[in-house]
Structure formats: C-alpha cells, structure tokens
Amino acid sequence: MPTKPKIGFYWCASCGGCEESVVDLAEDVLMVTAAVDIIFWPCAMDFKKADIEAMPDKSIVATLLNGAIRSSEQEEMAHLLRRKSQVLIAFGSCAHTGGIPGLANQFTCEQIMKYVYEECPTMVNDQKTHPQTHFKDGNRETELPVIRNVVRALDQVVDVDYYIPGCPPTPKLLKEAVLALLSGKLPPKGSVLAPNIAVCQQCKRNDSKPQDISLTEFKRPHQIIADPDICLLAQGLPCLGPATRGGCDAVCIQGNMPCTGCFGPVDNVHDHGAKILSYLASTAAGKEEKDITKTLAGIPDPVGTFYRYGLAKCLLRGKVSQS
Amino acid sequence: MSEPTNTFEPRIVAFFCNWCTYTAADLAGVSRMKYAPNIRVVRLMCSGRLDPQFVMAAFAKGADGVLIGGCHPGDCHYVEGNYKALRRVTLLKRMLADLGIEEDRFRLEWISASEGDKVKHVVNEMVEKIRALGPLDMPGKHTHWDKEMEELEAHVNHSQKEIPAHAH
C-alpha cells in the first residue's frame, strides 16, 4: 500500500477557531482523512514534540499552522515544523497576518503583564505575583516558555509557502487548499489561497451601494440595526469589504455585520490598515478640517479597526515605543 | 562632532504635488533660498495621489519625518485632490499618534507655487523639531525587536543534526 501523504496541524497563539473549521469540514473531513495521514495534531491526537524531532527533514508533506507566534515555544515549533515540512501553510488570520493577538503589539510585554496580573479589575493579586519562566517546587523544576516582546505572523519567523486566510478560514477554502495540495496544482509559492479580489465582488448588497456615499457620520455596529439589504457602508458602518480579500462569500455581511477584514488585503496592497484608512477617509465628506475631523471621529480606534487582524503585518509592526 | 546628538541628521521624505508645492520648491531653488538639506522630495501629480501606505512605507524604511505638500484649498490643479488628501491625512495623523509616532514627525502643508519661502520655513522648522525628537529609526527598531529570535532559530536548526529523508 503506497503511503499516504503526511499532514500536520499545529496551533500557536490563537483561539482554536481555525481547527474548528477543520472539524467544520463535516463529512468532507472523511475525504481528507482518507487521502492523507494526519501525523501531528496536538489538539486531537497525542503526538509529542520528540516524535517530530525524530522525523526526517521534509517528511511531512504539509503542515497547516494556525496562530500567531508569541512565545519561544511557538517559535521553536515553527522552526521545527518548517524544517520537517515540504510545505508550510499559515492557516488562518493569526498565522497569516498576526490576527487578533497581533493587537497586543500596541503594548509592551510589561504593560500587558502589569495589567493582567495587577491592574485588571477582576484580578486580586496582593503579592503582585507575575508568571516566571523558571519554576522550582521541591524537586520539580520547570522551564516555561518566554513571552516575546512582539507578536509575529508566521512568515516573520520562518519561511511560509502558502497562506489560508480567515478568522477562521472557511471550510470551503480549506478543502480547496487540500485538494490543490493533493493534486499538486498549487499556485506560485507565497500565494494566498483565496481569490485575489475584494469582498464587495461577492457581496449581494453591492448593487444597492450608491456610487457616491460621502458619509458625514460613521456608525458602529451596536448603534444601529442595519437594513439587511442595503450596503452597510452606505448605512454608515465602516465595512472593510472593499479593502479585504474575498473568498468568504461575504458571510459576515450576510449575517448583517460589516466586514472586519479577517482575510487580509489583496495582493497589491502593502499595508492593509493604511489602505483601509485611505478608502474610508476618501468616503468621508467635508472640506473643512473640523467637519472632516467630526466625521472621522466616528472611527474612534483606527488602529483597532484597520489592523484588527493585521497589526503584526502593518509596515510599522506595532506601536513604535515598543522596546 | 563630539556629542552624538549633534550628529543626528533627520531624514524627511516629502511628497509634493507637481503643480504647487514641487514648483514652490523649484522656486526656492531659483531664488537661492537656503534650507536644511534633510528633505528628499518624491513628486506626485497631486496630493490626492497620496496613498497613506506611502507614509507608512517611508516611516518603516527609515524616515524620521514625512512631509506632505499640496496646493491650498480651492487651488488644486485637479479641483479637489487636496481635500481628499486632507481627509486621509486627518485620519492618518490620529492613527500614527496611536501607533506612537510623534505628531511633529508627520505634517501636511499647503504651499502654493509662489511660496518658495514657505518651503524653506516649513522644512527648517520640521528638521529642528525632529532633531529635538531624535531618530525614529524603524528599521533599527525592527532589527532590534527580532534579535530575541536569533538564539532559538540557531538552536532548532543546529542542535539537531540533519536527518536525511532516506533515513527511515
């Protein structure tokens, strides 16, 4: 019996939703398991790092790694899996562009630790105990991973072959990617395995979008109940569909929520947030600075809005005061 | 040449529209006005061409400051490109502040074709303010940030001997 190609899944700094979408393949998952050998999937199967280390280099056909890289352990696993895999796929927003964890790049590690272990309202920690990387209790001695100063997308740590975008990626994209992998019909290295065209193209509301929006007010999703048929941007919601790679079938918009940009930018764009800023600001009305400022005040947190999934890949990579 | 602070020469990338501000900078030249040599002008046809990505790229690649120059409101050669620039710059200023870039590092000025002296003043002033702020040096910061990864990379890739694919 010819050996089936070996596939690995790994999970770094992420919520786990990406692996959920593997499960969401539903019966298609059988098709996948029939075609491949899943040799590594810590979330579902017991397999140890040492087993991977023992494997010959490049013996895994493809590893789908989800999650951003925040700790030394994740970093180490990324290097290891890179070494062992022929194809390394950044799977999901966090691995692709840093994802939600990337937003932590607005703060230093110290700020985060201090907040979480001291200042956060639900924290009682009179001793101000902080986690230590070195732990000793009697004979037991353990090294815990180090938290890195910045959150990184996978390709900021190791060489990445492909990207499957999304928070989480849709099962459909995953299936297409696996099929492409199996059939050897992969696009050029470095490609994002989703259409290179923005969400608006797939959005059913696109026809309802007026040609000139000229917004005088931006709204936030909790402030209005959006008309389910009309373009959300036209209703004042900063929908990021125009600047975000499609392939999601505009699911959020179908759920009456604006696109928040999880698929990242299309190929031509170098800095997702800056491009979002550019078209949203262009959509704002006003010629006087004060009117413009007033309109744009409807976007209270530009970094959080424009780089929700991509701060790690912002050209500045995060807040500049970062040590 | 003794104090290290004195040797810091800010590097400012400027995006000037062809019709007003670029011409004003030409006029400053023709009039032999003297200003600080720290500015490098990238010519755009209109300030409306200013993609905020350019500003991000300039900072990321090592600019200590970015200056945008366009025609005065109402004077844009293409009617209203400068209003579109103003909208983008307004939001970009706020975002850059949130990203920790000091206000004085990013500036928008309307400079008409006849205002050679304004080019001079704006550049000189900006250079002085940035000199006081010190270098931004994003490339240096990024390298520094990534130093923390060197050790592990070496560890993974060198501690383990090459295990050739035919070993099993």
Place this chain on the structure above:
Amino acid sequence: MSNRIGVYVCHCGTNIASMVDCKAVAEYAATLPGVALSRDYKYMCSDPGQTLIQQDIKEHKLDRIIVSACSPLLHEHTFRNATRQGGINEFFFQMVNIREHDAWVHTDRAKATEKAKDLIRAAVHRVPFHKPLEKKTVPIKPDVLIVGGGIAGIHAALTLANAGKKVYLVERDATIGGHMAKFDKTFPTLDCAACILTPKMSTVKTHPNITMWTYSDVTKVEGFVGNYKVTVRRNPRYIIEELCVGCSECVEACVFKEPKFPDEFNLGLGKRKPVFLPFPQATPLVAVIDPETCIQLKTGKCKKTCVEACGDRKAIDFSQKAEEKEIEVGTIILSTGFKIFDAKRIPYYGYGTYSNVFTALDIERLVNASGPTGGELVLRNGQKPKSVAIVHCVGSRDENTNKYCSRVCCMYSLKLAHLVKERTGAEVYNFYIDMRTPGKGFEEFYSKVSGEGVHMIRGKVADVFLENPADKSGRMIVQAEDTLLNIMRKVPVDMVVLGVGLEAQADANDVRRQFNISCSTEGWFLERHPKLAPVNTFTDGIFLAGCCQGPKDIPDTVAQAGAAAAEALALIDAGSVELEPNTAFVVEQECSGCKTCIPMCPYTAISRNEDKKIAVINEALCKGCGTCVAACPSGAIKQNLFEDDEIFEEINGVLAHV
C-alpha cells in the same frame, strides 16, 4: 531580468558642481545594482550632452536612463527626447532634481552631495519598474478664447484673427478698450491713446473672424488643452446689440433730463443717465441700461421715453435676460488686466478726504478732450490749478502696501507733469523715490520734461495736509524729505496727483481658479517660467497677456499679447498636442466593483460597467491626478508613471542608505 541603467550627473556649469561633488556622485551611482554606466558631465542639456545619452544607449545597450540635473519641470522633456532618439521608450527615463532641490538651496557641500546620492538611488530603484508608454495625441480645436478686451486682448485677437483663426473676445465691461481707452496721451511718445487704440477697437468689431462679447463673463471652463468647453454669460444690457445703432437718441430722451449718476468710465468724475453710452468711441457703440438706476427696471413704472425715441429700431428690450453661450476652443488667452491701487489705503495722502487730491487715472480723464471737463484740467471749483504736486510710487515699493515697483508710474507721472504744465502752466512738483526710466526713449523723455521746468524732488512724500484745516478743498502742503538736499520740504499746492501703482484685479483669484492656473502672492497670474515661458501657464493651452501677469507698459503689453497669440497659433497650427500618458486605468480582474473610486474623480472619468460590475476609466477624460488610485482599496487602479511600485521603490531607494 536585470536592467542596464545609465546615470548622468550634470554639473550645470558650476550651478550644481559648486555645491555637489558630481564626480563622487557619479562614482557612487556606478556601484548601485543595475547601473551599467554612470557619468558626470558639464552640461547634460547641451547638444553633446544629449548625444552622449543617445550614443551610450546604443553602445552600452542601456535600457533605462537617469539624468540628475535641474527640475523635471524644465528639462524632463529634453531628456525624454534624447532617450527616445537613442532608440528606447522615452518613459524609461527618470529625472532627478539636484539643482533647484539640492545644490541651489543648501550650503553644506558634503550634505548636498549625500542628498544627491540619495535622490539618484531613489531613481535607480524606481526605473526598473518603468513601463514603455505612448503619449496620446489629441487634436487642437482651432478657435481661441480671449478673456479681457483691453489693449492686450485686442492685440492678441487681431493677430490671431488676421492669421485666419476664429476668436471669441469676452469683455466684462460694456465696451472693449480697457484702461488704455481712458488714457489721454501715452508715454514717452505722447501720441494720443485714442488715436492709436480706437482704430484697433473698430477693427475688432468688424473683423469677420472675431466674435466680440462685451458685458459678458466666463462662468465655466472645462476640458484641457486643445479641447476647452467654456460657458460665457452675456449679461443683459437691455438693448438689443444687433438693433442699436449707437445714435444716443434714447439717452437724450431719457426721463432724466440731466445726467445724474456717477459715470464709471470717467471714474465718477462725470455723470451719466440710466441709459448711456460708455464713451464716444465705445466698441460696440451700443447703449446700456443700468438696472440699478433705470426707473422702468427698478419699478416697472416709467414713461419709457427712451423706447419712443428708439422708435422703429426697437432696440430697447426691458425683458432681456442673461444668456449663456457654450463655446469650444482649443486655446485660451487671459488678458484680464489690472486695477489701480486704492489710494484711500494711504489716508495721509488725503484721497477721498481733500477734494483736490486725484489719482493719476482721474487726471487722465480730466485732461482728455472727451472727459468730463472736455479736457480742462481744473480743480473741483472749476479753476485752473496754479501749482500741482505729483507723487510717485503711491502704493508701490512700500512694505505697508505693495513691495513691488509698478513699472509705469514714473513714466506716466512725467507724462502727466508735461500735460499739466502744457494745459495749465502751473508749477509742477514731481516727488519721486528713484526715477526709473529703463525703457526705450524713457530717459530722454525724463530730460525733456525736466527741461520744461518741472520741479523734480527726490523724496518720498510723508504727508499731505491742509493749509487751512477747515477748508478741505483749499490749498494743501506736501511734505517730504528732499534726500538730495537733505532738507525737509513743505510745498504748498492747489492739486495733488497720486501716482498710484498697479494691482491684480480684485477677482484675480477666482479667475485663476476658474482657469486652473496659479497666482503669485500679489495676485499676478504666474507664468510657467519667468524667462523661458513668460506667456505660458502651468496649464497647457492657457496663455497670459498684459498686466494680469504683472505691471507693464503698453509696448510690453502689446509685445506680450503678440507672443501669446503666437503661442496659441503654434499649437493650433500643429493641429494636435501630445498629452502626458500619466492617466489611470483599472485592472479589470482585480476590481471588486466597490465603487469607491467613482466619486473621487473630479472629471467624472470613472463609471461603472454594469455588465461586468467593475469600474472603468475613460482615458480621454482622465487628467492623471491619481486620487482614485490612492483611494482604490484593492490597488486595482494604476496610474501610468506613478504606479504604486514605482513610488514604493522610490521611497525604498531614497532611504536605503548605507
């Protein structure tokens, strides 16, 4: 594929080389990736310089050319040609400005040299991304619009019309002629202004190639060189121009027996009726009814004796409405003139307070035979002045008003001195700061007038005050420090004439916005280059003539008008013009149809293709601002010559220092 870039560093004689170490820069450039050849050369724009590029392209198989020299606004075109003649696409060229933006504005040679290296490196990074492009050719419509019917507009119109071109001459006053029509004599030849101007005015009127629209404004200008679409509003004069014969019978017959309202042509020194002819040689010689003062137009209740008098000619039409005319022209000449400095802004000269203080233009009307006094130069009380002070430089060469010299005031003040002396025999005192007589025959004229016994006092007038403070129309004392004798002079005079300077028209700013050109801070329309393109503007196909560009005298105005006409002719006769290919285009398969770009375009060049549900740019309408490109959230719109990649690389390059 790696490029073979040629870099040329121009010394511009010593202009660049004295502040930038051109040799070191060229040597540095040679080390940059892709640079196959790098040279420094004394004058790149010279013939040998250009030939050098052409030869190098052939011999060294260069495929990209960078010249670092002066501003691209000056010589980009020259070097693009050289590049093309060398056998490669002209848009494989990039210009680096190390003169205006570097050598000329810096004082530290080492830093200026560094800057030159940075700028060249930016270009070296940029050029590999350059694409071969074609200039697009558009036909030039042969008709010309001239805005402003003073001597500049008149001369340009006649030149073009005589060359067989169709001209629209638009003038906002009721008559053409402008300021010159108000002058009595012209310096230094003392020929009568009317005698030389009015024949030209009537030729304009009768010329088959000239459509003259007076009492009209340009309200809208669209399009671009060769293809301007202009809307002109013909304001109602309540007289049908074609039917009026200029007989003045309506004026005679008006219910106002006596002229009662200040007459604009005579600067309010005379009076007119609600219906009037601006002046005897007005062109067109057609009456005008002023709606502000005409009883019929104000109340609808008048006996309309004018209509009766007009009789069968039926030229009077109280129901006339403004009429919009749309015309298509290929080129436009602006000759919108100037306004005189408002002497009230210098209160201590007493204009508007003391009745016998006049501006020079007032005096032109007063000495003119067709003026309000029939050519008698008299005081307000009707008597001839016995002594007259003429103050030069009023509102000019002064930090508090205008810093510039108005160029004509010295000469016209001398002319007026001569005329005053001739007409009244009064003692004339000319107070001047410097006597500026640089034109042909000017100095001779100055000697002549000096010889006529006019007192020349070198000193800026500090004050004009009344001899008897209670009598505002009485004698005045003109006080100045005589800087030749070093004494304070107090000269009693009956009349003071203020040599007011020239200023840009009050609405110069609106006009220039309408025509999309630039102004200097003083409001003068900005020429493309002060020496090499003095009648061109930054907007192709729009030219300048006369004082709208800056103060000048009649000969210079006429010369400039001729030049503007020649520039227009050159374009028209070429038949077509090449446009920069810096237009934007949509990459179809990358456009999501998000519609962001559509409202960005000021020229409505972008529309939606409803079948494909994507944006399309009409190249003919795109002027290449790039606003939509920056806004496109997919980076699916690209601008030729300014593609994202080109600009990103320029940024990378300029910052990629060692």
